[in-house]
Amino acid sequence: MFDVALPESLATARERLHRALEHAGRPLDDALLLAVSKTKPESAVRQAHQLGQRDFGENYLQEALDKQTALSELDDIVWHFIGPLQSNKTRSVAERFAWVHSVDRLKIAQRLNEQRPATLAPLNVCLQVNISREPSKSGVAPEETLALAREILTLPRLRLRGLMAIPAPAESMAQQQAPFAALRKLRDELQASLPEALLDTLSMGMSDDLEAAVTEGATIVRLGSAIFGAR
Template identity: 55%
Template sequence: MVQKRQTHSMSSIADNIGSVTRRIQKATLAAGREPGSVSLLAVSKTRPPEDLRAAVTAGQTAFGENYLQEALDKIEALRDLPDLEWHFIGPIQSNKTRQIAESFAWVHSVDRLKIARRLSEQRPEGLPPLNICLQVNINDEASKSGCTLDQLPDLVAAIGELPNLRLRGLMAIPDPDQPEGELRLSFRRLANALNALKQQHPDAGPLDTLSMGMSGDMDLAIAEGATWVRVGTALFGARPPKQAQG
């Protein structure tokens, strides 16, 4: 019985990945964008390693984690799988930067210079520069992490001096309770901010990335220029109750 449930889980995760991939392709085409210009980041927080293995079997290799200790446990459990790309997407405490710098290829949630400095200083020699996105609090919500749009230019200029970081772009988690028109405008504001930074800071980094859009709003985000969509529920089903995480 247990084996049967696992098999069903694997096949449903594979089916979901196929469905979400087709949805991304359709939205990319509808937006008049290049096929393949939007990548799927599987948000795997609270999911067991077996779920990630099922996703890998279906061709998914990029995984986003919010909780450091849980992520480190999974990275270790899945070390036998080649070519997995780990993205840290949660709030970052100063005392967690070393392990993030050592273990991840991407960090989407850098929101202040102190964190960026520590990630650069603690990135091990021999690893390529750490890809980072700056998290923007696009709707100025008190409960959300992120810098303001006004703070971006100075932050980008300062991060350009850090040797072990590669500034890829911006990330945001807009208020999902906005009307659709307002949500679309939030995504557009982030895209406009990225374009402005490219003009102001042509040497700051590739600035080729917009990490925005989740299960419920990825189509809108793709229409406004998302290059990574962060999807959990639509791949893995409803999330189990959250437990205290490190």
């Protein structure tokens, strides 16, 4: 059953992203809209696909695998795993996803590398950084990010693309921008130390803070409720 509101909400999300990019003086194709489809049925993903959406983010592995099976004929979908990743779930992620945004430990990276099929392109990974230093949040500490990045660059079945963060909620635009600016600065520092790394990705910004993230250089914004409605 299709959602009659989805065409309008997806169009609004795209326009919102374009406005933010334009306001930041960036090209309109400079950031990717990632539709976060966690907890939503496969019919919603199918409808969004029919409307031209190709990149989808999932947090819960079994739910994602069920959707991938149900939508297996849509072979141009790009699946991104964006949730916390446990050791016992790395094999399925390594085999079934194109991106992982939530790598924060070397052990997880090593398992993904070992379990990524040689028949597939290297797995694109972002390091999740606990940029706001919240005790309840996953993520590598900013000062430990360079060491982890160095290790990941030695893993041939992974391709280090950049950083991801979920900052603490903030109300004002300036408060929202601060952690995104810190993440961008950290990425730039990594690039200076690791010139051989691609590091072209800043996965940051969600439904409530897209504009602040784009202002600070986001290249992937992760929108769920703005596209699919409240969970």
